[in-house]
Amino acid sequence: MSILNRPASAGVLYDAPGPKARARYRLFGVLSVLGILGLLWYVFAALDANGQFDPDLWDPFQYNFVQQMILDGLLATLKAFGLAAAFSLTLGALLAAGQLSDHKPVRWACTGIVQFFRAMPLLILIVALYYAFFAKQSMWALVIGLTLYNGAVQAEIIRSGVNAVPRGQGEAAYAIGMRKTQVMASILVPQAVRSMLPSMIGQLVVTLKDTSLGLIITYQELLFVGKKIASQPMNAAGFPYIPVVLVIGPIYIAMCLLLTALARWIEARGRRGANRRTSPAA
Template structure:
């Protein structure tokens, strides 16, 4: 039956099409391998793999700087993630409100902070109010921008639910707040979770903007290490620091996959019990 369904949805490729696809895939892999080889050989010709440029990373002080930068990155991300989710929930509730003034104000706030470039917000907050505490300039800017984006994600997830869900809640005598918190939001969370986590990954990567306001996050520490080492090993510092960013983002994505699978198992278990 699955083969019949597949044939209805799309044409099954024949032998020539499969051969063509395999050739195109092989050419793509060769192109990627060639690009990697070109980059690596260019760095090698420029002397970026010389042992002298990599020797600073053997020192405990340099390793401690990288650790401190990673911890500062996680701290700013944690505060901004919580703040953006709270702000996004409030703004989404405002945009779904029955009160026209609340809905208009929430819409203006969301559209304004979504349109404002994040780097401008970071620098403006740093220069205007948080010159002595650059972390809060970064955290507040990330909260405002990502909170506006999360508000749209949450609003879209709630609006995507069948209208009968809210109507059933009202038929039971629930108020709108109760319908939202008891009926709509728990169902919408499962569909919203990939988009929410994806935006949180973006928030984590955007913490690197703290570099422009001298907040000692990971990228700023990489710059200091390169500046204070013989030969100015900027490329080695990047090659050491980039995998840390990638590892943090992959860990967050893995957490999202685990939460999504767990929520699906919980929904399946509840539906089975109800049946």
């Protein structure tokens, strides 16, 4: 869908424009184009006036070792993300199972853990882990911090997904004599997975973005590498902070958009054809 098409949902907020309204919208359109162009021009002029387009400042990106550094940083980011994603999904499944348990102490313990780690700032958690246990291996401080926080969030997503399956499904399964484990594993979870996959992948996007906290505990990920490049002064031109942001930013945005596209695709796939839930009414 093009972003210029009118979204169907918003169409109800205004009438189909007549000639006068069309002229008015066109006027607003022209004015806002001018405003946005003016803004962009201002940003461009400010960058230019302060010598940010000085070729010297962009020089580092021509060197092979700098390109290699960025690639290594990207790989380190993806490595931390992969580990954290796998661990957090596992932890999330375990905690969700605990929260849905029939045994009160287990339920309370798991709910407590989930609520605690959801309320803690991730940075505080990672830095505490770094100082307490992993002063030498900053990657594990990052991975375990990400795992604890995102595992707690994933647990909440899984729990609410399982609870959102229509009650009749579980009741029917109990009625034909299945055990709790069987009900969970073969009835509730397979149905819940489809509805919760988009939000689980959405949380994975958050995990990917949060790997950039590695900067603060000196883990050699993409943003840390960027900072390292940016703190080398380029002869007369100064520090290439802005070029680095303009290079690193799009890399992060592209990675996140890819993951989001995956979520959209899975969502669309779950809704089509024979997979579609019957009985849209009720």
